[in-house]
Amino acid sequence: MLELYQWELSQYSEKVRLILDYKGLEYRKIEVTPGIGQVELFRLTGQKQVPVLKDGHKYIVxxxxxxxxxxxxxxxxxxxxxxxxxxxTALLLEDWADESIGVKGRKALFAAISQDQSFRKSLLPVSTPDIFKSMIEGVPADFLSVLGFGVGFSPDAISSAIASLKQDLEILTELLADSPYLLGDEPxxxxxxxxxxxxxxxxPEGPYLDLxxxxxxxxLPILADNPDYEAFFTWRDRxxxxxxxxLSGKPPAAGSAPTSIQID
Incomplete structure (x- = not known):
């Protein structure tokens, strides 16, 4: 069976999970523990980032x-x-999305994590031990702000990322206005x-993530609750x-109203 070394909340891991499901391929998820798990991943593959797919004796990074x-x-x-x-065109859009939505989305989410302790804890996989959840929840917001500066997630960088994401969603909404998929009738x-x-x-509304x-x-209300982008998220959910x-044993939820993650 295929094995996917991943982080549950990694959007690049989710990209691969969606592709695997689209192709109808069975696979096993292996959650990589930040730090020690990445050391083991480096031993196996020569690098520490997820996702990594194992197919037999092959590792694809x-x-x-x-x-x-x-x-x-x-x-x-x-x-x-x-x-x-x-x-x-398909490969160009894929590369653009990786470098645009992928990178900017992390910055926007980092701001929400920094500002909301309970949200920070709730983002951990359901299987995370309670003691580790409590440790994550207790990390001071000031520490995360300093950490954000260190990795380029300053308030200005986050504001710029959110502004750019708005433009991205506007473009995507226009591309999808008269076709079911970005390049026509086939995904x-x-x-x-x-x-x-x-x-x-x-x-997503349904039980697709271990959260x-x-x-x-x-x-993020500034994006998810904006009616200008409703058509995009409706398409995404489709x-x-x-x-x-x-997820196994968890049928999709129906009729639940979306709520918001607060971010200044």
């Missing part, structure tokens, strides 16, 4: 490389079009990438309904 590998080795339900122009790697990376802007039920449908498998 990076979400884009994984997507291309899966399309090559498991060609049913292809991700990448054969038409040269569509292929180029491609571009659709699955954009949908998977958007989880940090607004979590508390109370977080389903929650999002992608999940069509292609993403719910």
């Amino acid at each position: 990076d979400s884009t490389a994984i997507a291309k590998y899966l399309d090559s080795e498991y060609p049913d339900r292809p991700l990448i079009p054969t038409n040269p122009k569509k292929r180029a 491609t790697i571009a659709d699955l990438t954009v949908a998977g990376l958007s989880i940090l802007l607004k979590f 508390p039920e109370s977080l389903r449908g929650k999002g 992608i999940y309904t069509q292609f993403r498998k719910p």
